[in-house]
Amino acid sequence: MFSHTEMLYVKMALLHIVRRKGRAALISIMIAISMIGLLLMEGMYEGMMVQITQNSIKTGSGTVSIQHKMFRSDNNIKYTIANPYKITALLDSKKEVESYVMRINQRGLIATAGYSQGVNVMGIDLEKESSHAKLENFIIKGNYNFNKNGRGALIGYRLAKKLKVDIGKKVIVTMQDTNNEVVSVALKITGILKTNNMAIDSNGLLMDIERLRGLNGIQGVTEISILLHEQNDDTQLIHSLVPKINDQNIAVYSYKELYPSLHEGEAMMQTYSRISSSFIFIVATLGIFGVVLVSVFERVREFGIMMAIGTQFHDIARLIIYESLVITMSGYIVGALLGGGLLWYFKEFGLDLSGLSDAFAIFGMDSSIHAILKREYFTSAFISVLVATLAATIIPIRTLKQRNPIQSISEQP
Amino acid sequence: MNFLTVRNVKKVFNEGSESQSNALMGIDLSIGKEEFIVISGPSGSGKSTLLNIIGGLDAPSEGSVELVGTVITALNENDLALFRRENIGFVFQAYNLIPVLTVKENIEYVMRLMGIPQSQCDARVLEVARELDIDTYLNKFPDHLSGGQQQRVAVARAVASKPKLILADEPTANLDTANAQKLMELMRRLNIEEKVTIIFSSHDPMVIEKARRSIVLRDGKIIEDTVRS
Amino acid sequence: MILFKMALRELLSHKKRSIVTLLLSAFSTALFIFANALNNGTHNQLIRSSVEIYPGYMQITNRAFEENPNFDNLIFDVANVTKTLQKIHEINASAARFESYALYSTNEQSIGGMFTAIEPEKEAHVSRLKRSLVEGEYLTPSDTNAIYLGAELAKRLKVGIGDTLSFISTGADYSFAADNLVVKGLFKTKLYEFDNASGFVNKGYFDEVMHSRNIATHIIMSPTDLEQIDVVTQKVQKALGHGLEVKNYKTTLEDLILAMEIDTIFGYITLGIFFIVIFFVIGIFAFLSVYARIRQIGVLRAIGTTPKQVMGMLLIEALILGFLSVGLGGAAGAYASHHYEKHPIEITSLVDVDAQEYAKQYNMVAEATFPSEFNPPRIMLDMLIMMLLNLMTVLYPIVLINRFTPTEAIRYV
Known part of the structure; x- marks a missing residue:
């Protein structure tokens, strides 16, 4: 691959690095540490964002949500999807769709003996939710069922704490039916949920959808929540669904519309990490530049001698570039291995911060953060290091050329 | 008591490695006050090594050096620095002036370190500069001077703080004949007027013949030690 | 030099x-x-x-209230506590509240929410409730049958200034309490959930309907010097004795x-x-x-x-x-x-x-x-x-x- 002379240059480059190992080490360590830092930052922050988004999407409205167009602004149960099966038949034929569930969401009042407060009542089908949002994974106490008689309920852990209820305790849920009459039901708590979706954790009560229908008299559902194989297929699905549903009263939303803050959070995080990386890139280039400049200038005589015995200038330039690349790339490799290793570890095992879980929950995060590991982290870092190295050698090489190394042989050392 | 006593000094470089070399192989030497001595010999005979060890810049592998009653080979790095400051002036082959200091500041540097008041420093600098004929460019920076001028500044720096001993390693090597001649005359005059002992190394016959006593080294041993009358 | x-x-x-x-x-x-x-x-x-929106810097409750927030665990002698507080010059202002829940009904809607009695003038010194007014008027100590309502809750109940709604609640003696209220003012804070679920009435009126004279669930205080809040908290606690519990925001807003x-x-x-x-x-x-x-x-x-x-x-x-x-x-x-x-x-x-x-x-x-x-x-x-x-x-x-x-x-x- 390399010619004989080229191998010689690589060897010279290596030898020179060994001779000046202190500064070479500083550059390598700098690149390795900043690589590790950036990789962890990108991977962990993206992991957090995905987690927050997934927590909200899975247990909330899904990647795509179908609702009555008025329901979002006015959570009144008169705004329902009257004939949901017509829509689900459509969904069954869509290969982008991973799963979907039908739900009834309603505001109500939850009360114990001495305390009561507002609550989001969600009517769900336990079996279907299990293959959809995998809600049973979020149970932290009790069981994932509504008792045999259907009079059980799952409740958010913060709400449970506030109401001071535990498994087996009774709560009274009051709401309106379709005739605007107030109806109440006594439910026994069968399970406590921690989803890190605040809407459920602080304010949510999940009960059997059929039992809820029996209470409020709703025929249809208030929402069809859809999860996709690929989150980014949302727009495509919406475009193909809307004309087929062909109903002015039905709206199809993407999670980007339903949770604009999540979407914006993602975008902000990306911009943020891009700005950070470019800033670090510029500063690191300065450091590499300093080292290359000094190591070129202190060898003007040496280069002069090489030229005097017949080396062409572009070969010397190549020598300088090889030398710089060996230093920076060794930093890159160490950084990529260590940073990648750490990220892999945090991806597989998570970063456990359970001591702080309540505080993390405020941000919609789990107590264990799982990192994201993408190939593009490494390719973009590789390109950055490469570009930084080449950019850092331009000025030293040009200045060297202007100095005319051959002349410098005769100068005083 | 001798002014300077060198006892069985040996110096081995890269000891234990393949490139081990015996630079000095047991040097014994006595030097009296106000002597004017040249150490000569071919390249690699150990001239510089011996001067460095006498000046406390380098430690011998074996043996000891005693200068004005102090066994300098027993001093630590810090005390050595203080000892050199008080007792020894150096003149190097490559002048080695401090580029960021002016000629005047270079000359008074050691005195300033010693805490000598500025007025005394000024007087002494002027005195030495006149003697060495460099008083006209006291405020210039070293890189504006010729080699000969720079070397005279280096001598001025070495002599200004009135050390007891001046060590000069090949001081004329970078100078032309006229300048070398002039520098030797100057150093001889300082030797007499300032009553300072001077040891220098050289392999230039013209320089060597100026010395009162001549020590010849070869392969790390003294092969000749003659005193001229 | x-x-x-x-x-x-x-x-x-x-x-x-x-x-x-x-x-x-x-x-x-x-x-x-x-x-x-x-x-x-x-x-x-x-x-x-x-x-400042609502919780306040320091609060007094019955020591058993946190464990068991029912009407057996209230502050039963508000006048006496207030007198004690007036002697502590590090306390700038104090106001009593009675928090309870009610079902608010209009002809169309019934929604559960917080139903809280405040001392209108004193309250203005311990929270931003008065400043959060967006429409109509804030409460006065002589008001009867007037409610100061969260803007989001009003939207859901479809009521505006001057409209009437009724409430059903449980009195401090566990008796049934219900009355009609006229919407006097609407408030909007930066806490959506709070605006979506709260209504306030004058405590003088509330005490009549709910049988809660000289009784409160909370007494909210603001210290003269925020820096000294922990010291002041201890001082008030000492002055009031063990039956009541004094906490500051560092505990109440720990998460x-x-x-x-x-x-x-x-x-x-x-x-x-x-x-x-x-x-x-x-x-x-x-x-x-x-x-x-x-x-x-x-x-x-x-x-x-x-x-x-x-x-x-x-x-x-x-x-x-x-x-x-x-x-x-x-x-x-x-x-x-x-x-x-x-x-x-x-x-x-x-x-x-x-x-x-x-x-x-x-x-x-x-x-x-x-x-x-x-x-x-x-x-x-x-x-x-x-x-x-x-x-x-x-x-x-x-x-x-x-x-x-x-x-x-x-x-x-």
């Missing part, structure tokens, strides 16, 4: 390198100070609004404060990565500048400069650069902190869409403005830290250079 002169001339003779180092360090200092100021300012604002701390930690992690790279580069420059002078330092050592003095000279160089850059960066950082304290940064996209959305989702106060905090002692501390970092960058070169003997240094090529 001569060492200082040498240090200064050394810096001047390498102007470009000195300027780059200076700018990098000044930039880091400004960034550090401003990031800290923004972090503190934003967090303080968030905590302040979270506290939020912890969340802010986590946010701070993440901020430091990002800054940390920046600083590692920046100070590596500054360190590399220091290293190169020392290495370029090894011969010279060898000569200095030979003619009697002690290793300590060499170290001193290098430290002086770092100090000069440090003072200049930290001074410059400190001034810039302080100016920015001061400016953005008076004119907080506004993220307009958050103002437009997301503040509300965010508030809904996270049940946190949503702020679209981000003020910094101008805190001179804190800025001085930040500057000191940066100064130390600057000095640390020359430690490695100093250690290396002192390993050389003078002869090795003079011969160094």
Whole structure:
């Protein structure tokens, strides 16, 4: 691959690095540490964002949500999807769709003996939710069922704490039916949920959808929540669904519309990490530049001698570039291995911060953060290091050329 | 008591490695006050090594050096620095002036370190500069001077703080004949007027013949030690 | 003095390198100070609004109320407690509240929500409830059958100023209580969930209907000096005896404060990565500048400069650069902190869409403005830290250079 002379240059480059190992080490360590830092930052922050988004999407409205167009602004149960099966038949034929569930969401009042407060009542089908949002994974106490008689309920852990209820305790849920009459039901708590979706954790009560229908008299559902194989297929699905549903009263939303803050959070995080990386890139280039400049200038005589015995200038330039690349790339490799290793570890095992879980929950995060590991982290870092190295050698090489190394042989050392 | 006593000094470089070399192989030497001595010999005979060890810049592998009653080979790095400051002036082959200091500041540097008041420093600098004929460019920076001028500044720096001993390693090597001649005359005059002992190394016959006593080294041993009358 | 002169001339003779180092360090200092100021300012604002909107800085409850928030565990002698509080001059104001829940009904809708009695005039001194008025009027101590309603709740109940609604609730003696109320004022805070679920009435009227004269669930207080809040909390607790429990916001809003701390930690992690790279580069420059002078330092050592003095000279160089850059960066950082304290940064996209959305989702106060905090002692501390970092960058070169003997240094090529 390399010619004989080229191998010689690589060897010279290596030898020179060994001779000046202190500064070479500083550059390598700098690149390795900043690589590790950036990789962890990108991977962990993206992991957090995905987690927050997934927590909200899975247990909330899904990647795509179908609702009555008025329901979002006015959570009144008169705004329902009257004939949901017509829509689900459509969904069954869509290969982008991973799963979907039908739900009834309603505001109500939850009360114990001495305390009561507002609550989001969600009517769900336990079996279907299990293959959809995998809600049973979020149970932290009790069981994932509504008792045999259907009079059980799952409740958010913060709400449970506030109401001071535990498994087996009774709560009274009051709401309106379709005739605007107030109806109440006594439910026994069968399970406590921690989803890190605040809407459920602080304010949510999940009960059997059929039992809820029996209470409020709703025929249809208030929402069809859809999860996709690929989150980014949302727009495509919406475009193909809307004309087929062909109903002015039905709206199809993407999670980007339903949770604009999540979407914006993602975008902000990306911009943020891009700005950070470019800033670090510029500063690191300065450091590499300093080292290359000094190591070129202190060898003007040496280069002069090489030229005097017949080396062409572009070969010397190549020598300088090889030398710089060996230093920076060794930093890159160490950084990529260590940073990648750490990220892999945090991806597989998570970063456990359970001591702080309540505080993390405020941000919609789990107590264990799982990192994201993408190939593009490494390719973009590789390109950055490469570009930084080449950019850092331009000025030293040009200045060297202007100095005319051959002349410098005769100068005083 | 001798002014300077060198006892069985040996110096081995890269000891234990393949490139081990015996630079000095047991040097014994006595030097009296106000002597004017040249150490000569071919390249690699150990001239510089011996001067460095006498000046406390380098430690011998074996043996000891005693200068004005102090066994300098027993001093630590810090005390050595203080000892050199008080007792020894150096003149190097490559002048080695401090580029960021002016000629005047270079000359008074050691005195300033010693805490000598500025007025005394000024007087002494002027005195030495006149003697060495460099008083006209006291405020210039070293890189504006010729080699000969720079070397005279280096001598001025070495002599200004009135050390007891001046060590000069090949001081004329970078100078032309006229300048070398002039520098030797100057150093001889300082030797007499300032009553300072001077040891220098050289392999230039013209320089060597100026010395009162001549020590010849070869392969790390003294092969000749003659005193001229 | 001569060492200082040498240090200064050394810096001047390498102007470009000195300027780059200076700018990098000044930039880091400004960034550090401003990031800290923004972090503190934003967090303080968030905590302040979270506290002041409704919860209040300090509260008194019956000791058993937290475990069992029912009507057996109330403050049964409000007048006596108030009298005690008036004697404690560290307490600026106090107000009694009776929190309970009610089902609000109109012809169309029935919605459960908080139904709370307040002392209108006193309440204005302990929370921002009065200031949150957006339509109609705030309550007065002589009001009967008047409700001060959350704007979002009013929207859901479809009522406006002057409209009538009825409530059903349980009185302090567990009797059934119901009456008609006229909407007197609407309020809107930055807490969506609060606006969506709360109504307030004059305590004088409430006590008649609910049989709660001289009884309260909470007494809210504001201290004269916020800095002394923990001391004051203890003092009040001592004065009131064991039956009542005194807490301040640090306990009641523990999760939020912890969340802010986590946010701070993440901020430091990002800054940390920046600083590692920046100070590596500054360190590399220091290293190169020392290495370029090894011969010279060898000569200095030979003619009697002690290793300590060499170290001193290098430290002086770092100090000069440090003072200049930290001074410059400190001034810039302080100016920015001061400016953005008076004119907080506004993220307009958050103002437009997301503040509300965010508030809904996270049940946190949503702020679209981000003020910094101008805190001179804190800025001085930040500057000191940066100064130390600057000095640390020359430690490695100093250690290396002192390993050389003078002869090795003079011969160094």
